[in-house]
Amino acid sequence: MEAVRRFFDGDVFYSFKHSPLTITAAVIVVACIVGATFAPFVAPHNPFDLKTLNLLDAFTPPAFTGRGNPDYLLGTDDQGRDVLSTIIFGSRMSLVIGLGATFLAMVFGVSMGLMSGYIGGKFDAFIMRVADIQLSFPAILIALLIDGVARAVLPKGSHDELAVYVLILAIAAAGWVSFARTVRGSTLVERNKDYVQAARVIGRHPLSIMFSHVLPNVLGPVLVIATLQIGAAIITESSLSYLGVGVPPTQPSLGTLIRIGNDFLFSGEWWITVFPGAALVIVVLSINVLGDWLRDALNPRLR
């Protein structure tokens, strides 16, 4: 209780209360997470239940254009699936991959950064060299490459089932570097402080010093990077799915939906692309606004 009260009285919450943009972003993000979690109950239709689909409903324009069907608020796609429902299910897929990839990248990157900074020497030099090389290549290229390799290695047919895991792994592999670098920098500073020296003197195991003493003190920037990385991971995922190397159309993410709609852009069915696209921008923008706010709120120098 005490911790909760302190949070609401604290600086971080104060700066949150006084930024309408951040509050809006937070509301959108929370709504997305709730909507995505309870997608089957929130969505007006189940777009993946083939029994309820009717091809005669295909290409219905959005309801507000006056030519549509009030049942399908944002219109339907080429298979008669309700666009609003596919967006809700699609953002579920995008969020799962974005969060999963960021979590994996964070765990791996933070561990590498801690060890690199604490152990130092050859291990540090090696990890940082790898990070340097990887950082000079854009994340999308690395993710594409890993995805391509997975396609070649995995037996035909099983790729579609494993696509989600492959994507999470590929995006995480492209994203761990920024965690590792930041944590290494902070660890180098923390390593020489008295509490670490004290822990070392009383004979704590290095791993225990790293994870239970140093780690809590370097978590602030990690939180900020993680937030911004979720946005970046969702963009990378949607780009890969748009390029046709992401999740299959049977379990679409927002990127897959945009790819599907892209084919109908020229025949005038713009809503199939534009609404998933707008949803993607709003989600990513909200997450980035939250990340920016968090960075400013946690950085005492900027106050």
Next chain:
Amino acid sequence: MIAFVLRRLLQGVIVMLVVGLIAFSLFNFVGDPVSLMLPPEATQADRDAMRQALGLDKPFYVQFVTFIGNAVQGNFGISLRLGRPVSTLLVERLPATLELAFTAAMIGLLVGIPVGVYTALKRDSWVSRALLTTSLVGVSLPNFLIGIFLILIFAVWLGWLPSFGRGDTVKIGLWSTGFLTKSGLKSLILPAITLGFFPVTLIMRLVRAEMLEVLRTDYIKFARARGLSDRAVNFGHALKNTLVPVITITGLQLGGIIAFAIITETVFQWPGMGLLFVQAVQFADIPVMAAYLCLIGLIFVVINLVVDMLYYLVDPRLRAERGGSGGH
């Protein structure tokens, strides 16, 4: 200077060897090249003969050296999907990608610098605020969505510009250029804007930050006190000193632009290397993937090297710390 260049060169070679090793592993451990090249009814004897002919029975390091030797000569084998030599495919596609990337980088500089200067000088005007907000939105806008929205507006609704392909091209030797025909230039506009969007926002914010920093310094105050015109102070004194980091970052971004062209090229069906690479990933066409990886690696290393050396020439402080850790 020579020690600096040599050290950078050595680092570049190491990076290229690592990239080569990854490409080599793609070739040899992803899928069995022998079964890919032989018909299914081949006997074990055929396989062994093929294995020997390809040198696959030799130890790992011998194979790797052979691979590097071939790669240096541009020999990456034959595309599994198209059945043509990979090097020919890449050379055909290279001009399209380079022209697109170059135009995008130019847009980045020609739009980014003036806008950056403007937002720094008039930092409180609503136009500046609007521009800054736009640049923030730009970071959250995936590249392919910008392309789709541009196609929707300018190609589908207004019908002003073509939405795919490169238009007519003119061949000058091996190089096919779209710069010389009307349809080529028209086709270039939308992809170049799409690809140039991110560099514009990046350069604009960089120029703004650097300008704000410089405008606070004493020599600017002194220049104003001397009664120089605003124009001379802002452009002659301030902007000149912000350009070093801007050129560095733009140079480093050039590699990123070429890599990001993958997405733009797919949206606009632009016949460049990026489109080739995406199709290679979709079909698990390993030779093309490996060759593209090596080529992009080479472009990155060369750009980094050139930028580092330019930096060294421009910034006297780097020359002073002889034998230091080097770089910036």
